[in-house]
Amino acid sequence: MGDILTNFFTGTVPIEAYLGLSLIMFFCGVYGFLTRKNMLMILISVELMLNAADINFAVFNRYLYPGQLEGFYFSLFTIAIAACETAVAIAIIINIYRNLKSVEVDNLNQMKE
Amino acid sequence: MQYTLLILALPLLSFAVLGLVDAKWKPKVAGTIGTTILGIITILSYFAAWQYFTQYKVDGVYQKVIAFDYEWLRFNDLLHINLGILLDPISVMMMIVITTVSFMVNLYSLGYMKGEKGFQRYYAFLSLFAFSMLGLVMATNIFQMYIFWELVGVSSYLLIGFYYTRPAAVAAAKKAFIVTRFADLFFLIGILLLSYFTKTFDFGILTSSNANVFAEATSKTFMGFSMLSWAMALIFIGGAGKSAMFPLHIWLPDAMEGPTPVSALIHAATMVVAGVFLVARLFPVYVVFTPEVLHGIAYVGAFTALFSAIIACVQTDIKRVLAFSTISQIGFMMVGLGVSGYGGHEGVGYMSSMFHLFTHAFFKSLLFLGAGSVIHAVHSNEMKDMGGLRKYMPITNWTFLIACLAIAGIPPFSGFFSKDEILSASYSFSPAMGGIMTFIAGLTAFYMFRLYYNIFWGKEFKPATQSENYHGHGNTPHESPFSMSSALVFLGAVTCVAGLIPFGHFITSDGVPYDIHINLTVASVSIIVALVGIIIATYLYRKENEIPEKLAKTFDGFYKAASHRFYIDEVYLFSTKKIIFNNIARPIAWFDRHVIDGTMNGIASSTQWVAVKIKGFQSGQIQQYAYVFLLGTLLVAALVIFLI
Numbered sequence: 056m057g058d059i060l061t062n063f064f065t066g067t068v069p070i071e072a073y074l075g076l077s078l079i080m081f082f083c084g085v086y087g088f089l090t091r092k093n094m095l096m097i098l099i100s101v102e103l104m105l106n107a108a109d110i111n112f113a114v115f116n117r118y119l120y121p122g123q124l125e126g127f128y129f130s131l132f133t134i135a136i137a138a139c140e141t142a143v144a145i146a147i148i149i150n151i152y153r154n155l156k157s158v159e160v161d162n163l164n165q166m167k168e
Numbered sequence: 169m170q171y172t173l174l175i176l177a178l179p180l181l182s183f184a185v186l187g188l189v190d191a192k193w194k195p196k197v198a199g200t201i202g203t204t205i206l207g208i209i210t211i212l213s214y215f216a217a218w219q220y221f222t223q224y225k226v227d228g229v230y231q232k233v234i235a236f237d238y239e240w241l242r243f244n245d246l247l248h249i250n251l252g253i254l255l256d257p258i259s260v261m262m263m264i265v266i267t268t269v270s271f272m273v274n275l276y277s278l279g280y281m282k283g284e285k286g287f288q289r290y291y292a293f294l295s296l297f298a299f300s301m302l303g304l305v306m307a308t309n310i311f312q313m314y315i316f317w318e319l320v321g322v323s324s325y326l327l328i329g330f331y332y333t334r335p336a337a338v339a340a341a342k343k344a345f346i347v348t349r350f351a352d353l354f355f356l357i358g359i360l361l362l363s364y365f366t367k368t369f370d371f372g373i374l375t376s377s378n379a380n381v382f383a384e385a386t387s388k389t390f391m392g393f394s395m396l397s398w399a400m401a402l403i404f405i406g407g408a409g410k411s412a413m414f415p416l417h418i419w420l421p422d423a424m425e426g427p428t429p430v431s432a433l434i435h436a437a438t439m440v441v442a443g444v445f446l447v448a449r450l451f452p453v454y455v456v457f458t459p460e461v462l463h464g465i466a467y468v469g470a471f472t473a474l475f476s477a478i479i480a481c482v483q484t485d486i487k488r489v490l491a492f493s494t495i496s497q498i499g500f501m502m503v504g505l506g507v508s509g510y511g512g513h514e515g516v517g518y519m520s521s522m523f524h525l526f527t528h529a530f531f532k533s534l535l536f537l538g539a540g541s542v543i544h545a546v547h548s549n550e551m552k553d554m555g556g557l558r559k560y561m562p563i564t565n566w567t568f569l570i571a572c573l574a575i576a577g578i579p580p581f582s583g584f585f586s587k588d589e590i591l592s593a594s595y596s597f598s599p600a601m602g603g604i605m606t607f608i609a610g611l612t613a614f615y616m617f618r619l620y621y622n623i624f625w626g627k628e629f630k631p632a633t634q635s636e637n638y639h640g641h642g643n644t645p646h647e648s649p650f651s652m653s654s655a656l657v658f659l660g661a662v663t664c665v666a667g668l669i670p671f672g673h674f675i676t677s678d679g680v681p682y683d684i685h686i687n688l689t690v691a692s693v694s695i696i697v698a699l700v701g702i703i704i705a706t707y708l709y710r711k712e713n714e715i716p717e718k719l720a721k722t723f724d725g726f727y728k729a730a731s732h733r734f735y736i737d738e739v740y741l742f743s744t745k746k747i748i749f750n751n752i753a754r755p756i757a758w759f760d761r762h763v764i765d766g767t768m769n770g771i772a773s774s775t776q777w778v779a780v781k782i783k784g785f786q787s788g789q790i791q792q793y794a795y796v797f798l799l800g801t802l803l804v805a806a807l808v809i810f811l812i
Contacts, residue, residue, distance in 0.1 A: 088794060166788075
């Protein structure tokens with residue numbers, strides 16, 4: 056614990072800490088995606104997973120290829136796409152809500168059968 | 169002689185027209201059309217016969233003329249099926265017989281069938297029959313013959329079952345069709361065997377007595393007989409089915425359920441002699457290459473003739489007496505062919521058989537039409553409802569008497585000449601055969617006169633007899649209308665003179681004219697035997713008396729067996745229903761339902777089961793998919809990490 060704090064303050068955080076964070080975020084996202092029935096919550100879970108991936112991009116760039124920028128650019132690119140995706144998803148969710156008065160995924164079975 | 173095609177085309181046209189318009193035209197119109205067309209083709213075929221017998225004789229031998237030939241189906245150079253018209257002495261003779269009797273029956277039916285429901289249909293079927301029977305006799309090849317053979321069977325089926333509301337008629341039609349069809353199966357196998365080894369269907373090649381054609385068929389043997397013998401025997405079985413030879417005769421007595429003119433046309437004069445015609449058509453093959461089969465035919469014919477003559481003596485339904493008499497006479501024809509040799513005096517059996525076919529067609533159709541006239545008058549088929557009718561129906565009486573004398577073999581009526589030739593041919597084959605045939609000739613005379621006396625003499629007619637189809641118009645029987653009696657008179661006249669035709673000048677086994685010599689010993693013996701038969705019948709049946717009943721009591725067992733037709737039908741029923749149905753048909757049906765259908769059903773239901781199971785995966789729940797996807801990814805990841 057002492058080491059981590061020291062490292063934190065000295066600016067030399069080990070890569071495992073970042074990867075551990077992104078791992079936790081990613082599986083939180085997976086768990087939320089699988090268990091939540093509310094579409095907004097599912098959307099948030101998807102965003103969590105995306106952000107976990109973004110962290111990985113940045114971290115690997117920083118530790119493996121210092122001085123290069125591809126990973127950071129990818130992170131920015133992904134954030135932009137995630138924003139668009141969220142906008143589209145929310146538009147869809149609003150439309151579904153208007154039609155069904157509900158955003159529960161279990162109710163979305165009109166096109167089955 | 170291409171115009172002979174019209175002889176086939178006109179009845180077909182008449183069938184098509186009458187069959188299509190059916191009840192839209194008045195019965196009278198339909199009847200007139202049918203009869204007129206038959207009249208036209210009768211004249212045409214007389215003309216063709218005259219032309220043939222005067223113009224197509226080369227060096228004293230009648231030639232085979234192919235008047236028309238058309239390749240119908242061509243598979244390859246060897247296997248092709250032609251349709252055509254073959255004119256030779258026997259087909260021309262059959263043409264005359266068929267058209268004449270058909271015409272008479274059409275004419276007669278105008279009166280007999282008057283007011284029946286389905287009159288137009290009846291005439292359509294008569295035309296169909298005339299077409300198919302003419303096609304059969306004019307066939308240029310055995311396959312064409314087979315096609316028309318089946319058509320004849322169908323028209324026979326349709327006409328026997330004409331009164332389709334009567335269960336007995338329906339059963340009789342089915343029985344006739346199934347029994348003859350069963351025999352035709354053997355015929356077909358025979359055709360296939362024969363044509364497989366000889367590489368041809370054509371009668372011209374088959375009957376040329378060319379040993380090269382049959383070299384392969386005679387050299388291969390199966391169970392001790394050459395393939396040719398097998399083929400010819402199988403073909404004869406087909407003929408035996410149509411010609412009601414023992415043991416395939418069971419359908420003919422039942423076929424009498426059809427209208428009486430139909431019995432006269434199909435089941436006495438024309439269709440039932442198709443088997444005889446078939447043997448005659450292939451006669452050169454039989455006599456040169458397979459004499460053992462030909463002798464077999466003679467024995468089958470003789471046994472059938474004896475067997476059915478005995479049954480005919482005790483039947484009480486007049487049409488059945490005539491039916492058994494027909495079977496017996498066809499037996500005579502078969503014997504004639506069976507004992508014959510080839511050419512000149514040897515071939516007299518062939519000539520006599522064809523002669524008997526010719527004369528029999530006329531006197532037997534006369535007998536049936538006479539019986540129809542009687543049935544028309546008293547509305548019953550049973551002898552007990554008749555008797556003493558000579559006063560009421562003089563024309564029927566006289567024509568019937570002429571026909572009875574002809575079939576009994578009393579000169580100068582036609583039956584004498586033809587039967588006498590068969591008898592002398594049988595005597596030269598073997599004395600035993602001749603003796604048996606003479607005895608049967610005596611039996612014939614006896615049962616025919618038993619029939620005659622029971623109808624026209626015997627007890628006085630009691631008008632009060634009620635039978636099933638009695639629909640009473642006046643109590644006393646009366647002579648039939650003109651259209652019926654004119655047919656009777658015409659056929660009666662033919663019966664009187666047909667025997668005087670120098671038949672040997674027209675038809676012989678090798679086409680060379682031959683002079684018929686009446687063998688005086690044989691002739692006098694047969695006349696005496698016939699007279700004895702007639703005298704016994706006169707003694708027993710002319711006046712009502714007790715002797716027939718006493719005789720029946722004395723020979724009780726035999727009498728009962730004969731009147732039950734020696735239980736042949738029962739044997740058939742037992743062997744089909746109890747043995748074949750239970751032991752063969754049922755297991756096959758079980759196999760079909762459970763194994764064959766079961767396989768198909770199993771495939772279908774297992775597919776369905778799999779589909780139901782797979783359907784569960786397609787839930788549409790995206791989270792479920794994601795879950796499975798996640799597990800799969802983890803699995804792959806674990807594999808990559810721990811195994812590689």
